[in-house]
Amino acid sequence: MKRRTFVIGAAGLPLAAPFIASGPATAQGPAPEKPNLTLGVGGKPLLYYLPLTIAEQKGYFREEGLNVTINDFAGGSKSLQALVGGSVDVVTGAYEHTIRMQHKGQDIVAVCDLGRYPGIVIAVRKSLAGTIKSIADLKGRRIGVTAPGSSTALLLQYALQKNGLATTDAAQIGIGGGASAVAAIKNGGIDGLSHLDPVISQLQHDGDIAILLDTRTEAGTRALFGGTNPAATVYLQKSFVDANPVTTQRLVNAFLKALKWIAAATPEDVAKLVPEEYLLGNRTLYMQAFQNSRAMYSPDGMVTEDGYVSMMAALRALDPELANAQVPYERTFNPAFVRAAKV
Missing domain, CATH: 3.40.190.10 (Periplasmic binding protein-like II)
Structure with a gap:
């Protein structure tokens, strides 16, 4: 799998409290159990994954006490394979992957929505x-x-x-x-x-x-799916979430900060922040592309039940293996971390 690797460092964290073995406590509360993380994504420069780049460039992972290494794969299916294979800890990828993997007996769950429309x-x-x-x-x-x-x-x-x-x-x-x-x-x-x-x-x-x-717009999305349709999410193995609740919360905090920043940002703000190669040689055009796609970003990080129903209907129609699938909404998305976030 071809990939590019980006490393985001954490520095200047306070000394460990004596009763915490997993690492240093921070101003936000208990220390993350696993501060060094590897994250998979399939096509990082795409606007579909802009919240990840914003979290990286604005230092939101570092603020949350996390060192995040980003592996950029050729597509979302490759980053999913990396999560299942254990070479990454977390993925920013399509919500539908959680449904498919739950149906296959892989307990993978989304913890934060990044996009409410596919943007495709x-x-x-x-x-x-x-x-x-x-x-x-x-x-x-x-x-x-x-x-x-x-x-x-x-x-x-x-x-x-x-x-x-x-x-x-x-x-x-x-x-x-x-x-x-x-x-x-x-x-x-x-x-x-x-x-x-x-x-x-x-x-x-x-x-x-x-x-x-x-499907960059609500009208286009509803025309195809009949409703909203969750797109990019942050998803992990449930076993990781259970073992590392503080780390998971810190991840969600960072992504919600990014979504909040995007909601208030101008196209000029975004073009100044992203790496130069994302602009494809035309800054003005990139700003227009952001403006074309900005409606697709989640306003609050929540995968709605309406969106889940829309996605399930599409997958049942598309894949014979899922035609009669019973994958409950609550197994695909855990809202607790979004609800607990203070950003």
Whole structure:
């Protein structure tokens, strides 16, 4: 699995209280049981995962007494594999992964919602817009996704099915995120893509694509799913949560700080904070991409029951293994840490 690694340090923490063996206590209360964490993500520069970058760049992990090493994989399915395999402690990834893994007997639970809408756009090359006018016209086409099995691929499959096609009627080609995804459209290697900002806004600006479906907005999300549809979340093995409640709380605190910052930020604020390579060479365009996508971020970190119902309906329709699945809402999302957060 190709990945990039980012390390966020924790420094200047006060001395340990004598009765705490797990590490130093902080102003926020008891020390985290596991201050050194490895986090998996699939496509960190994507706006889908902006709360992670904000938490990193603003030093919110450090404020919470955590050292976080970030492994950036080719797609969300790869970061999920890393969590199951034990090479990462926590993932920022699609909420639907918690449902799938619970159904398979893997006790994986989300503890904070980052996105209430998927933020995914299905589009085709502009030169094909006269031929491909709807999702139903994607049959036999090569469509780029961040990685097979990731949320971009699953949304594409659901859209195909909703439009009378089989989920396999369009070939799904892994193109990663960022510049590689832009290049895949520009060099004609794919006919269209199911992808996220800033890639979509870059291709829109350059006149390279025509949009068929847009879930960056509530209207687009409801048109496909009939309701809100939780997207990026923070999820972990339940055994980790049970063994490390303070660490889990500190993680949630950091992400809620990031969501709060995003809610008040201007596009200029965001463009100044993210790494230069995220801008894809065009700061103004990145700011527009953020503005296009900002409605998708969770206002409060909660996965709603309405969103859970919407996601379950989509998964039951999409996957025969889940057609009769009974995965309770409370096994997929633990709201206790969001409720207890003071940020």
